[in-house]
Amino acid sequence: MAESTKTAKLTIDGKDYDLPVYAGTSGPDVIDIRKLYGQAGVFTYDPGFTSTASCDSTITYIDGDRGQLLHRGYPIDQLAEKSHYLEVCYLLLYGELPSPAQLEDFESRVTNHTMIHEQMMYLFRGYRRDAHPMAIMVGVVGAMSAFYHDSTDISDPWQREVASIRMVAKMPTIAAMAYKYSIGQPFVYPRNDLDYASNFLRMCFAVPAADYEVNPILSRAMDRIFTLHADHEQNASTSTVRLASSSGANPFACIAAGIACLWGPAHGGANQACLEMLQEIGTPDRIPEFIARAKDKDDPFRLMGFGHRVYKNFDPRAKVMKQSADEVLDLLGIEDNPTLQVAKELEKAALADPYFADKKLFPNVDFYSGIILEAMGFPTSMFTPIFALSRTVGWISQWKEMISDPQLKIGRPRQLYHGETLRDYVDIENR
Numbered sequence: 001m002a003e004s005t006k007t008a009k010l011t012i013d014g015k016d017y018d019l020p021v022y023a024g025t026s027g028p029d030v031i032d033i034r035k036l037y038g039q040a041g042v043f044t045y046d047p048g049f050t051s052t053a054s055c056d057s058t059i060t061y062i063d064g065d066r067g068q069l070l071h072r073g074y075p076i077d078q079l080a081e082k083s084h085y086l087e088v089c090y091l092l093l094y095g096e097l098p099s100p101a102q103l104e105d106f107e108s109r110v111t112n113h114t115m116i117h118e119q120m121m122y123l124f125r126g127y128r129r130d131a132h133p134m135a136i137m138v139g140v141v142g143a144m145s146a147f148y149h150d151s152t153d154i155s156d157p158w159q160r161e162v163a164s165i166r167m168v169a170k171m172p173t174i175a176a177m178a179y180k181y182s183i184g185q186p187f188v189y190p191r192n193d194l195d196y197a198s199n200f201l202r203m204c205f206a207v208p209a210a211d212y213e214v215n216p217i218l219s220r221a222m223d224r225i226f227t228l229h230a231d232h233e234q235n236a237s238t239s240t241v242r243l244a245s246s247s248g249a250n251p252f253a254c255i256a257a258g259i260a261c262l263w264g265p266a267h268g269g270a271n272q273a274c275l276e277m278l279q280e281i282g283t284p285d286r287i288p289e290f291i292a293r294a295k296d297k298d299d300p301f302r303l304m305g306f307g308h309r310v311y312k313n314f315d316p317r318a319k320v321m322k323q324s325a326d327e328v329l330d331l332l333g334i335e336d337n338p339t340l341q342v343a344k345e346l347e348k349a350a351l352a353d354p355y356f357a358d359k360k361l362f363p364n365v366d367f368y369s370g371i372i373l374e375a376m377g378f379p380t381s382m383f384t385p386i387f388a389l390s391r392t393v394g395w396i397s398q399w400k401e402m403i404s405d406p407q408l409k410i411g412r413p414r415q416l417y418h419g420e421t422l423r424d425y426v427d428i429e430n431r
């Protein structure tokens with residue numbers, strides 16, 4: 001961490017405390033409160049971490065006011081247009097865009113780790129066929145901690161590297177298997193002659209009874225969706241992976257914890273919830289009814305795919321996703337997709353409404369993604385597994401950064417306690 005450039009003065013009960021302030025290369029300065037409890041005997045209080053920096057990172061930067069997302073300094077719209085997912089994976093994992101030789105080597109290492117241990121097939125059989133694919137992914141990814149013991153010694157940089165490659169490589173295979181299992185079709189093995197996105201599409205949609213040709217339009221759109229979801233600073237699931245990993249736990253088990261957190265509708269589960277909401281709205285004339293519900297304090301309903309903890313402007317990923325939705329549906333010859341029409345009308349109506357404008361609520365990454373995924377043939381239950389697949393490289397990059405920090409400490413927050421004060425046990429006959 002850079003040297004402190006200034007101090008913040010805190011006065012409690014007439015006593016002054018000077019706290020070091022650090023500046024990053026971008027974004028808000030931070031006040032270092034690590035010694036506050038020792039000096040002043042008080043904690044800070046920030047349940048949703050709205051004003052708390054949990055770590056010092058160099059991977060991703062978000063400027064919420066400007067609607068900017070940078071991965072190692074490169075803006076997401078340029079990466080989505082000019083790069084591709086495995087190159088973005090390399091950038092996130094190693095900090096720089098790869099040379100041609102570095103990219104070829106990285107893609108070869110990922111490609112040659114896409115199969116999973118054959119015995120893991122039996123794990124799927126223990127689930128009901130109607131299990132949500134996210135329930136399967138949490139279980140199967142967690143089970144990787146029992147199959148790859150040669151890449152779980154996190155103190156060994158080489159084993160950390162192998163675990164990273166294995167996670168990036170195997171997530172599409174596991175996600176596709178979860179899908180196949182849910183529809184009662186046989187698993188399709190990965191192929192080394194296909195690129196990452198094409199391999200995933202084939203593992204999802206190929207059947208033994210027919211040849212499967214990957215549609216290049218869908219493959220490019222799939223790869224772009226992977227890129228748009230790759231990493232996003234210290235979001236809830238990434239923070240989950242960091243906290244779980246801070247105890248030195250098995251990396252695969254920590255990724256499973258991240259998958260569990262991502263599943264929630266307030267986070268990665270919003271893409272499924274958003275499409276289901278758009279389908280429930282059905283036609284533009286019902287939009288006012290749903291806008292009213294979203295504004296009603298007594299109604300827990302929220303516009304799914306809208307709002308963000310950090311973005312108080314357009315989510316740059318939503319902009320790219322919206323363009324991609326138009327392109328993909330047009331190229332697929334899907335005219336006048338009613339769900340896309342409702343989405344566009346809903347966005348227009350919400351952004352014109354003072355409630356959303358005043359609270360700076362804009363479409364986020366989940367607002368348009370489901371429309372593309374549905375057009376590609378995925379059921380809504382596969383939307384969040386695809387988010388999890390894409391975000392694995394972000395979780396792993398953040399994990400690697402944290403684990404390799406010699407200052408690493410186990411994460412152990414404190415609390416504001418409002419429970420019972422000390423009292424003696426009462427025997428049951430006296431209650």
Ligand code: SDX
Pocket residue numbers: 048231232234235236265266267268270294295301302303304305306307308309310359361364365366
């Ligand atoms: C992701 O963190 C990340 O980076 C996440 C993510 C990533 O890539 O990892 O970007 C992915 O999770 C995107 C977000 C997906 N979730 C949704 O689309 C679900 C709907 N959105 C919300 O639930 C909400 O906006 C959150 C959870 C995304 C953010 O919530 P915050 O920051 O805790 O804000 P809040 O709940 O305190 O809301 C502030 C105000 C409240 O009104 P007041 O109490 O101040 O009067 O805005 C209102 C909220 O009621 N509000 C909404 C709303 N979102 C916030 N009102 C209606 N509809 C919404 N969608």
